Amino acid sequence: MKCRGDPAIAAAAAAIGVLCVASAVLLGLVDGATEGEEPTTQLLNGFTAAHAAGAPAPFQPVLYAPSGAFALGFLRVGAGSLDLAVVHLPSSFPVWRATPARLGDWSRPATLTFDGGLELTGHNGGMLWQTLGAVGDVVVLLNSSNLVVRRFEKTLPEWESFRHPSDTLVLGQNFTASSPPLVSANRRFALRLGKAYMALHMEFYGGQTAPAYWRHTALMAQPENATEPPVYGSLDARGFFGLYLEGGGQRVDVLSFDTFAQNLTAAFRRMTLDDDGNLRAYYWASGSKAWASDYRAISERCDLPTPCGAYGLCVPRKAECQCLDNSTSTAGAAPSCHAEETADLCAGNQLGLGFDVVRRKRVSVAYKEELPFETNRTAEECEAVCAGNCSCWGAVHSGASGYCYLIDFPVETLVYEADDRKVGYFKVKKPPARPGDALASAVLSLVLVGLAAAGACIGLGLQTGGCKRLF
Structure with missing residues (x-):
């Protein structure tokens, strides 16, 4: 693996980063930097990292946030698939995944490269995922968990993971009507924004049919007003999900969490579309051992x-x-x-x-x-x-x-x-007909006709003492 970093950034992150990585390695959760090795906090053009085929740990990090709380790397999905993910290291939860149409194979090699854009390729060199339309000089993982491709001379990113969510939203991330939908990890459910509402949908036939099963309309929005801009959503550290008008940022509705009145602003918060189709909010406070549930869109199981x-x-x-x-x-x-x-x-x-x-x-x-x-x-x-x-x-x-x-x-x-x-x-x-079923049905029909004819012949023979040849 080739990796180059800015010494100033790396020195500031080394103490926290090494402790975080070492702790994760002891738990057997990641294959990371060994003790004393500076964690990589930026990727420059020419970077290459190879996935170790069949690695025992489910996560192989290649890039760390300066805080050491997040890392980008190869993630094992399910029994044996491979994806690129940003993982919250204290909990091992992926807050972002590349989710390509075709996942890689964990038991085979894979490669992540950066040369203007990030590319994930499989064992045969086939493209699994890439940052389309972005040409940058450096890749960094911010303390917010936002993965960013940018140019040295520009402050705005050329590409960022916050604009390409998978199943989770985090603090500081805006979710708009033009954003890709939030899609559950099992690909069965999706969250979308309309002009003045947010809705949960089932996904059938690869998203061609997407009926809604939950909808929340912004309380103060005016959808009938053609000049009013659409809404966007954002998590707030104070414990709510707010809906705002694009452009001016006027708040038009609030989905309050259980901790809304507790002033729990130091916690890291996420909102995830879970595999059962429910939209839930969670928080991770200092010293936490597990995510605490804070909100659910649908309260009753049925x-x-x-x-x-x-x-x-x-x-x-x-x-x-x-x-x-x-x-x-x-x-x-x-x-x-x-x-x-x-x-x-x-x-x-x-x-x-x-x-x-x-x-x-x-x-x-x-x-x-x-x-x-x-x-x-x-x-x-x-x-x-x-x-x-x-x-x-x-x-x-x-x-x-x-x-x-x-x-x-x-x-x-x-x-x-x-x-x-x-x-x-x-x-x-009905289940699809198996090959030969039609022929078998035709043969069975002929057999039944023959048996019926034979039965008629036997009956006639018993009455008349004889039976004509039927076939």
């Missing part, structure tokens, strides 16, 4: 989009999951009711015969305000509207109001409600 999995039924206040077809019921953990769908019902299915149907009483949808609906419908009319539309996966009818809510994406968890007038109709995609 109001989450998938607490019981696809075609599951969540029973409020009981921590119980059932399957829509009544086949399974479990306490706590979600039963495996049906595999998650990855393809729609319309492709190659113009006759609408590629699905089975499940009907269930006492069901509702937690986020029905976000669904398309029709009014003044009977339960039979509601079902018919969905049955004749291949883009519809299900429909929920409320007998009390006559509302018909249409689910135009693969069915996830529904919510139990003790009201027989709330009924649901759901399509379950």
Whole structure:
């Protein structure tokens, strides 16, 4: 690994940085600088670092923030994938990841280089990730955790990780309507900003279908005002997530955290879109051993989009999951009711015969305000509207109001409600036919015809004492 640093910066960071790295190495969390070696605090053109294939530690740092609290390096993801990440060293939590479309292989070599821009390449030299459109002289990791590519003569960065979030926002990072969405680590959920609101979405078919399941509109924004600028969001050290108008910075709403009134300004805060689809805020105070939860957008488990999995039924206040077809019921953990769908019902299915149907009483949808609906419908009319539309996966009818809510994406968890007038109709995609199934079906039909004919012949023979040759 080639690494060059500014001696002035390195000397200021050495004491804190070495202690932090040494502590992490003792815990077996990172492969880092050995004791007495100055941690690298900037990368210059010509920098190259190689990932040690199959390294036992899950994180290999190559660049440190001056405070020693954050490092950029190779991160093991899951059982054996590789990504580039900025990690909060005291907790080993990645506050930023490159998240390329194709992750690297931890068991094989990979290379990180800087020559005007950062590039991560795999074992065969294939490009995994790069800082597009940026040409700089130096890479630094700020104490805020912001990874920056800049020119020596400019103060503004050519590229920065704060403008390319993964699943987490931190203090000092603005989240705007033009920012890439915040996407959960499992790639199933996303947070997006509209002109005057923030919303959580499920992601289907690689993001081609993204229905919302939670929405918060800025209290003092005026979306009907065409001249009013859009909002942006930012974490505040005082314990809230603020929504502001772009340009002037006027605050138009506040999402208060549990510690809002405690003046806990010295803590490091983050807001993360977790893998269950909930948006949560956490803080790490001096001497902390774990992240403390401070806020959650969705407070009830059954109001989450998938607490019981696809075609599951969540029973409020009981921590119980059932399957829509009544086949399974479990306490706590979600039963495996049906595999998650990855393809729609319309492709190659113009006759609408590629699905089975499940009907269930006492069901509702937690986020029905976000669904398309029709009014003044009977339960039979509601079902018919969905049955004749291949883009519809299900429909929920409320007998009390006559509302018909249409689910135009693969069915996830529904919510139990003790009201027989709330009924649901759901399509379950049939598994694809295996090679030879059509031939086997045709052969079976011929066999059945033959057996029927033989049976008729035997019956006739018993009555007449003979049987004509049929074949």
